[in-house]
Amino acid sequence: MMAIGKDIKKTVLDIRESLKLHALDIDESDFLFISETRTINRIFRRSPSRRYVDVLFHIRWTERQRFETLPKS
């Protein structure tokens, strides 16, 4: 049994990078894209509640620190 996370990363990253290139080509001048993350913030943080979707990223990031504190064999 072996972990295959790196294969999944390569596969999905390939899809993600392709999307970025196409979206950027079309919208760079319109939205002043500097980075994908900044664009997400710019578009999704517009509401008064300031709750953008990357809140889910932060939840997992915070939770995942728990494993950093565990003793590893």
Added chain:
Amino acid sequence: MEQLTPEQERIVLECRDEWLNRGLKDKTFDIGIFRKGIDWIYDKCGFEPPEIVVVDSPMAAQAAANLLMEKGDGFLPETMQTETNKALQDFDPEKKVPLENFSPYGSISDYGWVSFYDAMDRIGVNLGPKKEEFMKFKEFLKAGHYDFIALDKVAIVCMKFQNVRLEDDRCHASDGPAIEWKDGYTVYAVHGRLVPASVFTEEVTREKFIHETRVEVRAAMYARMGQKSMMDMLGAKVVDTCHDNDETLKLWKTEETFKDLEDQPMAWVECTCPSTGTAYLLGCEPQHKTAKAAMAASWGLAEEEYEVDDHT
């Protein structure tokens, strides 16, 4: 496209809210959608469709991964879920175990970028030749899982949390766990920073606070107790306050002096992080007479060289 039309703005926000709702409120898990998505991903990576083991929390996923790695190819697919459930009852997360990495992609942390391209697609942006594959990945996330560990023959899928408490989009609770899973696994966090459970499950004493060297843990103790209780416990009073650039610094000193400190009091400068709202009590030299001087010294500066917002 020069700018978003009102209708496109509406679509973008509608899309955002759909993904937020899926991540924060919707607790359903559709194993049929997961099966379809995981088979597609494994096939893209050159692997056969995996067995699926379902667990309730990230820690349970680690326990399951340990069990399955230990058994190697000796497991029986038909009893795997039952065996895993049994093993979880005896799993001790504090003992040394090999930790398996969760899959880098395919969890709730992908909701941000996926929702972005979902919104772009809905307002008519051409996503290019890999759009169809993106759509399959998007559908996979809609299964409703939290995360998964990808082994070549087994995918260990973890359910979403039962409860999450947020403040300013960060995990935050000053009176208990910030994230709770169905099986009782919990994570404690203050203003998005992980803190040990003991801050909340054990009594905070003067000794513990004074000897704690990690600033985020002291901040969590402070958040839990509140200013009045904490300063009562320490026997400290504010001796100077500084307001500048919408920020406030306070210099606290104990009334008591200590032999170990050459008959000086203990002193802390209190500041609040403008981005997270966390209040920190930073230990400082007791000879300072102003809050600004104490904070400046922590940066190796003289009082007149320090601007209050420098530490941001």
